[in-house]
Amino acid sequence: MSRARRRGATAQLLAVGRRASAGPARRRDPRRTVQTLCLVLTGVAAALLVWSVQTVHAVHEGRDARIASRIPVAAAPGVRPAAWWSESDDSWRERDFSVVYVEPAGPSAPLPPGLPRWPAPGEAFVSPALLDAMPSAATRYGGLAGTVSAEGLADAGELFVYVRPPSGVRIQGYGTTLGVTGFGAARPVDGPYFLSQSFDRPAGDLYWLLAPQLGLPVAVLLIVASRLGARQRDERLAVLYAIGAGRSVRARIAAGECVRPLGAGVLLGGVPLVAVTLTGVRLPLTGYEVSAADLAPLRWQFPLALALVWAALCLLFAALHLRVRPAGAGRPRPARRRPSAWPAVLCGIGGLAVVSGAAAGQAAGTRLFVLGTTLTLVGLPPLLGRASARVAVRLTGYGTGDPARLVGGRWAAAHPAVVARAGAALVVMLGLAAQALVLVTDLTDEARNATVLAERLDERLLEVRSAPADARARARFVAALGPGDRVLRVVPGGDPSGTGPPVLVGDCDDLAALGPMRSCPRGRAVPAQEVYRERTPRTEALRWMGFGPVHVRATGPAVRSAAVRSPSVWSPAVREQGREHGPFVVLTSGPEGRERAERAARATLPLPHVGVPGDENVIGGHARARQADWVLLVATAGFLLLAFTGAAGLLHAFLDRADELRPLAGYTSGVGFHLRVAWWGMGVPMACALGPAALVAGLLAGVNLGFLSPSGSSPLGLLGGGLAVALAVCAAATVGGGLLSAGFTHRWVPRGD
Secondary structure, eight states: OOHHHHHHHHHHHHHHHHHHHSSHHHHTOHHHHHHHHHHHHHHHHHHHHHHHHHHHHHHHHHHHHHHHHTSEEEOOTTSOOSEEEEEEEEEETTEEEEEEEEEESSTTOOOOTTOSSOOOTTEEEEOHHHHHHOTTHHHHTSEEEEEOOGGGSSSTTOOEEEEOOOTTOOOTTSTTEEEEEEEOOSSOOSSSOOOOOSSOOOHHHHHHHHIIIIIHHHHHHHHHHHHTTHHHHHHHHHHHHHTTOOHHHHHHHHHHTTHHHHHHHHHHHHHHHHHHHHHOEEOTTTOOEEOTTTTTTHHHHHHHHHHHHHHHHHHHHHHTTSSOOOTTTTSOOOOOSSOOSHHHHHHHHHHHHHHHHHHHOHHHHHHHHHHHHHHHHHHHHHHHHHHHHHHHHHHTSTTOOOHHHHHHHHHHHHOHHHHHHHHHHHHHHHHHHHHHHHHHHOOOHHHHHHHHHHHHHTTSEEEEEOSOOOHHHHHHHHHHSOTTOEEEEEESOOSTTSOSOOEEEEOHHHHHTTSOBSSOOBSSOEEHHHHBSSOOHHHHHGGGSSSOSOEEEEOOSOOHHHHHHOGGGSOHHHHHHTOOOOOEEEEOOSTTHHHHHHHHHHHHSSSOEEEOTTHHHHHHHHHHHTHHHHHHHHHHHHHHHHHHHHHHHHHHHHHHTGGGGHHHHTTOOSSHHHHHHHIIIIIHHHHHHHHHHHHHHHHHHHHIIIIIOTTSOOOHHHHHHHHHHHHHHHHHHHHHHHHHHHHHHTTOOOOOO
16 A cells, blocks of 8 residues: 555544534534543643653753853962952751852952952942842942843842952951862752752652653543543444454544544643743742743744654554453443452551551651551552442432432442542542652651740841951951840860860859859850750750850950950960861840841951851751642642543543433433432532542641651641532533533434323
8 A cells, every 4th residue: 555545544444533523413412522622631640741841951051051151260379360269058947048249369260150349348249039038138248230141140039149248357268268260060960059949849840840740640631532432433443343444544544533632631731831832931939930041942942842742642542452351341330249358458457557657656667657548548448439339328328209319319329439430539639749748748847946045046146257357357357236236256176175065154244144053154154054054945946056065254344345355365375386266156135136236247357157056057058858848839729630630531421421311311401300310410529529538648747746757847738728629520521421421412302101
């Protein structure tokens, strides 16, 4: 056969499949409408999945390129640097970000990416996101010279600062300072460059997140759509098989049924996403902004991928029909007399694993708990289907005078598997999403304690570290603080050998501000627990400053500046070793104390860091907890797709039996009877299944919160919202089932009786 004739035969076979599924009789069949909508939704979901995968790749490529362009190129030994570069850090609301100090060594020094000019001494360029989120950034780092442009930022939401140290403050000569000849690496290098926490997860993590949350709904949608209208399709394919049609013929006829609906779905989902590549988008829940510049490659890649996706979906749909099924194989079957025991066994094993994991705790207990939760949720839908069938039997028992209640309830009682399949994906997805929310937002013990400490300190006690500074710089820092601020100093090696524990020095009044004292330790250093009568948040903060147990020594009724800046407070051995550098402990007064300390440190000290003790634990814990927003974002899309899938399967199963209502429809008028049948046949069983499912998911999450993840976020909002969405979708399916069955059955007219 020539290629032209073969192409013509393929077109004819596709047309046969299209006409067989969309002929005049099928066009009036509401089941065909449900199947078409399911195929369209499959195309939309596939387009969203492909766009998401391509967007992750494009955004990470753009981020990596911009980060690589601002990495400093260190000067080789013997080569004169063009500029000096050093990275520090700062934090805002549990978010850490980079503060980069730059200083040109000559007039021809190359500019860092994103800067229109070199900042003057004491000036700073701030990222727009940081300036919007923290207005005090306009003065915290010096004079505001402008904002960093998009070329110098990893993404639009990055918090980032370029600072040139003020006159009199040098950054050269320190171990963290680099002499650089320019900026830009061939590729991103491994190293402690830039603390960007707008989103710092690798692309592989997002791929693993998208695969189950969006890929699984696409597969389920396609399989469900392939079995909708299974009775008529199986009959057609069986006839073709009987007359000798091969697999290729049957596949092309089956593909003709889905070509147009899948194409419409791919276009319906793809056109808005193509428009997004021109404008950019801010993702909900996470607030992450995807720029149009990063999405530019998708303007031609995504349309090409849509064509491939459409072809792949059609081939997969055809492949699902290569095996000839007996007629009626896809129809719901009545419940067996002896239902299988595996769901109850699975739930029992899962329940034991949940209890054992909660009792064991630690990492092994958490893994056992997650395994038990998964087993319980997998075995739960069949049990809920059987329970809803029993409820339907009770509701349609003796004394039932409503025919709609009798018909709908008996239909639900005879088809528990339909309810189980409709609620299975919803139950599993909702339960696992609740567990993921609790586990991801849980903080470690250190982060939990540091969070409580930070709340009690309320930024009234700060730790100020810097590169080694001389006495004049320390004096300027103390003088720049407010009149009500108290300053203490931690010095290393308080004993004559200079190797003892660190010593907190200050006058008695400033030391007493930490907590009630037994006596003021004059003359020698005394352990802190012997000095203070009780533990207060301020004394506890000393343990979180990274220098271990501390001793305390008073310097007498001297001026506070002398107490913290004079080298005489250290032993001769310490001064000889040059280790007289130590952090300040600043007790602020008033709500603006943190900002005063920040401005004072950055105006007088080299490479300063100001923070609350323990904030590194808080920042790390909350950065991990923010990943829950990404989990919820993707899970929400997957949950909605599965909700529509379950509703479509339930609705089609109900309409598949709607022709049995035709004799009764001859004695009724209007749609009230059909709506009541749909209510008792679909609405009540699904409500009886989803309600207990949400309770079980909430109980499992409560066990997780109570025993394994005590600081995790409450999943009540997620469970309540998911249950409301599921009930709304099922209610829409119930109403749609009543309306469609009414139009389907009222066309029947009894003849010849």
